[in-house]
Amino acid sequence: AVTTALIWVGMNWWAAWYPGAEPGGGGYIAQRMFSAKDEKNAVGGTLLFNILMYAVRPWPWILVGLVALVVFPGLEDPESGYPLMMLEVLPVGWMGLLMVAFLSAFVSTISTQLNWGSSYVVNDFYKRFIKTEEEFESRDKAQKHYVLVSRISTFLMAALGIIVSYFFDSVSGGWEFILSLSAGIGGVLLLRWFWWRINAWSEIVAMIAAFIGAIFSNQMGYDFSASMIFTTAFSTVAWLIATFVTKPESEETLKKFYAKVTPMGSWSGYREGKTSPDRFLPQAINVVMSVLAIFFFLYGLGQIFFFNVGTGIGFLVGGCIFVYTVVKKI
Numbered sequence: 651a652v653t654t655a656l657i658w659v660g661m662n663w664w665a666a667w668y669p670g671a672e673p674g675g676g677g678y679i680a681q682r683m684f685s686a687k688d689e690k691n692a693v694g695g696t697l698l699f700n701i702l703m704y705a706v707r708p709w710p711w712i713l714v715g716l717v718a719l720v721v722f723p724g725l726e727d728p729e730s731g732y733p734l735m736m737l738e739v740l741p742v743g744w745m746g747l748l749m750v751a752f753l754s755a756f757v758s759t760i761s762t763q764l765n766w767g768s769s770y771v772v773n774d775f776y777k778r779f780i781k782t783e784e785e786f787e788s789r790d791k792a793q794k795h796y797v798l799v800s801r802i803s804t805f806l807m808a809a810l811g812i813i814v815s816y817f818f819d820s821v822s823g824g825w826e827f828i829l830s831l832s833a834g835i836g837g838v839l840l841l842r843w844f845w846w847r848i849n850a851w852s853e854i855v856a857m858i859a860a861f862i863g864a865i866f867s868n869q870m871g872y873d874f875s876a877s878m879i880f881t882t883a884f885s886t887v888a889w890l891i892a893t894f895v896t897k898p899e900s901e902e903t904l905k906k907f908y909a910k911v912t913p914m915g916s917w918s919g920y921r922e923g924k925t926s927p928d929r930f931l932p933q934a935i936n937v938v939m940s941v942l943a944i945f946f947f948l949y950g951l952g953q954i955f956f957f958n959v960g961t962g963i964g965f966l967v968g969g970c971i972f973v974y975t976v977v978k979k980i
Contacts, residue, residue: 653875665836665882666829669763673836674843677766690980697940697973705947705969713955729820760811764804771803772796826874830864832857833878834885844915846904851896852889859888936976943972 663673670678679696686692711732718731721738725731736745776799777783786792818824838856842848863881872880898904901920907913908920914930950965 657875657878661878661882662829663836664840665833665878667832667835667839668829672839674839690977693980694977697943697976700940701944701947701969701973705944705951708948709951709955712952729822760808764807767807768800768804772800776803826877827864830867830874830877830881832860833863833881834860834883834889837882837886838889843911843913846917846920847893847898849893849896849899852893855892856885856889859885932979936979939972939976943969943976946972 662668663671665673667673667676670676672678682699683692683696686695714732714735718725718735722731722734725734736748740748777796781795783789783792786795815824818827835853835856838848838852842852860881863884864877866884867877867880899907904917904920908917914933946965946969950962950969953959953962953965955962
């Protein structure tokens with residue numbers, strides 16, 4: 651149990667890729683930030699999302715789980731506690747409403763992932779490497795063809811998802827499998843912003859190696875903690891080797907990237923007189939304060955729910971101070 655806790659706290663946040671919580675940024679968060687009117691609103695909105703996501707949203711689940719431990723002690727299947735509590739306390743109307751809410755959340759998530767996946771297949775792979783738009787007689791024919799390919803890929807991904815889900819004994823097993831498949835990818839996703847030497851092959855090899863490592867760990871019967879450690883180490887070594895044996899991106903590409911992003915880190919050879927501001931330490935402090943704010947809000951709400959109101963208010967005030975400090979420094 652201690653090892654698993656250390657893996658979650660000390661490794662998962664940087665080593666593994668997970669939808670909506672990608673190390674180094676990702677499409678989910680980027681789309682929210684791009685919709686903001688300026689950097690201050692983008693950072694503030696992202697911080698608010700993380701507070702609501704990780705400090706507020708878990709508490710209804712936690713409270714129901716704790717009550718289930720008291721009402722139904724000694725459950726052989728802990729995951730049955732939530733539905734048993736639904737049957738115990740909800741009248742018919744509310745039961746139906748909650749089931750509809752669960753079904754809506756499930757369907758929306760599935761549709762999002764399938765749409766997202768098919769866009770990757772068509773736009774990032776098929777359209778670029780299999781059949782380009784220039785090969786068609788007209789743009790209309792090209793679009794009809796790509797829509798057909800998108801529908802086929804969506805169907806195949808849905809079928810594959812159904813087949814894979816058959817082999818999971820629990821919902822948590824599915825999440826752990828996703829994390830294991832991406833263990834080690836996070837390192838390259840983070841360092842690509844700081845190290846000019848990382849290229850496309852670094853990321854490709856990291857993903858392939860993580861997949862191989864996860865499958866090997868599963869065949870060897872490793873538990874989640876051992877699988878994460880092994881796969882992270884294996885994929886990290888693999889992508890580092892790939893980085894050094896392949897050519898870096900072109901000078902022109904690296905210079906354009908630096909001019910547009912002005913990243914921190916090892917980019918001295920591509921600055922061309924344009925230097926990035928010395929902002930690593932202030933940004934690192936902002937990250938630490940943001941994490942502390944989330945923990946303060948999480949524990950503050952917990953203390954209030956358990957009738958330690960004074961302590962809870964103290965935590966909430968501390969969280970507000972951290973948030974105010976971060977937003978003010980932007």
